[in-house]
Amino acid sequence: MDDVSNQDQAIELLQQLGLKEYEAKSFVALARRQRGTAKDISETSEVPRTRVYDAIRVLESKGLVETQHSNPQVFRAVSIDEAVNTLQSEYVERAESLRNALGGLEPTDEGESTETTHEVWSISGDQGITSRTRQLIEGATEELILVIGHESIFTEQLAEQLRSAQERDVNVFIGTVDEKLRTTIQDALPDTEVFVSGLDWLSRSPLPDDDTEISRLLLADREAILISSFTETRADGREHEQGVFGRGFDNGLVAITRRLMATGLLSMNDPETEET
Amino acid sequence: MDDVSNQDQAIELLQQLGLKEYEAKSFVALARRQRGTAKDISETSEVPRTRVYDAIRVLESKGLVETQHSNPQVFRAVSIDEAVNTLQSEYVERAESLRNALGGLEPTDEGESTETTHEVWSISGDQGITSRTRQLIEGATEELILVIGHESIFTEQLAEQLRSAQERDVNVFIGTVDEKLRTTIQDALPDTEVFVSGLDWLSRSPLPDDDTEISRLLLADREAILISSFTETRADGREHEQGVFGRGFDNGLVAITRRLMATGLLSMNDPETEET
DNA sequence: AAGTATTGTGATTAAATGAGTGAATAGCTG
DNA sequence: CAGCTATTCACTCATTTAATCACAATACTT
Structure with a gap:
């Protein structure tokens, strides 16, 4: 580092966090030298001297x-803690106002009614997927089957949510792709059944050019599912998590997943039937 | 409302909070109708139909x-709470990373040393001024004299900070511009001496075209001061708080203020000397 | 005191970003 | 298949931001 x-x-x-390039550079320059003139700042920050003044004013x-x-004028940065708190509280305040403004919106009466089954929604981004996962876990009343395809998915928060589900008498089953991950999770959740999924294709794709990696697979009460995966294929090289989310017992996707999950569980309890 | x-x-x-116009409009449109197609969104949001797709993807x-x-594709907004939390946590995370990044900066060795007295710094914006006020109050060990020129300044947070100072055996005196405000503050801080400042020019400027209003005036341990004022004169019409901040017992500004404050206090205890 | 360097302000230009619009493509319905 | 709608893509125009320059004001030197 x-x-x-x-x-x-x-x-x-x-x-x-909302600053312009010159503002950000000027602030960092100032933050590391306690105090300085426009010239000083310009030299350590690559900001044209004549523009430092505007930036500082902001x-x-x-x-x-x-x-x-x-x-010459001398400028000084406030302490790091103060600066961060200031910026942070600015956004927290905005978020709070937003909550009120959104809450006060009167809904348009149109378009409310659609059948609630057979739906498949796609979501993308770690945030949204994690959030939806939480919702499903919290909403479950009977059973949760979760397959974790990558260790980064298994956070302490997730473990917490699962424990809380168990306390509500929800049956929780957790599948993993390999024994190593299984052990880790079993340690974190001793009262849960953690198995290595018998579904080979989960960990390594049978297709040649497939650099997609299953990251999670959740079946809640056998009527709602969430599947997500990482894909490498992005212009900027970073990985991106994409997922689908389906609800409704008779939803095709849910039905298929239900079967697959059942198979994975079975094969674990009863290895003979693995190729069912 | x-x-x-x-x-x-x-x-x-x-x-x-970082969204583009189309993104913001699309989201609000979706938030109030639960679900909708690109066409629906376009109609209730003024966003060109053809650009709804980009916005939604983001x-x-x-x-x-x-x-x-x-x-057609159907879109759906997550719940308001979820949305706000998502946005908020995004920024809180960034702020936390920022704290680390800034904390890890190695300071440049130049420009550290300057004499620490005779300094006057100017600050602007409610945030910065409030923050500096807090610092001064928290740093005081003996005495705090605070004159409040506008009720909006006297927040519960400020009262809290003052109470905490008193518990550290700091003598706190609070001045106000009129009796009404005095009563309000006295109620909030029963153990504090709250007086109406004898300094007439504080509340109404003796100059003709002066629409500047003193908002706060703080003297800490008789060696650091902060003065701030509201000015109406802004292009966009909004009021803006500006202030100066000085430290050092022999600082000219601090010295003058010390005198003035003493006068204001005296005149209250001893009305005869009001015109000193 | 005059000349030179430094500092601050404003105006100007160039580049980047975002808003707005229309054409081309794909998919569905009858 | 024809005619419709939905979706994507590419392009223009406007706004914002970055970068440069010219100049006035201030200090510093000799």
């Missing part, structure tokens, strides 16, 4: 920088 | 919307 990458990361994060109005009106 | 304004506000807030990747890949 060298300093250069830290600096660049800080600049990037500041921009994501930073000042956001409460991140203080100015000494001498000649 | 009618619906239209709520909707506009929600759109604006979503944009401030929303989906942020975990705010789910897609049903039928024809």
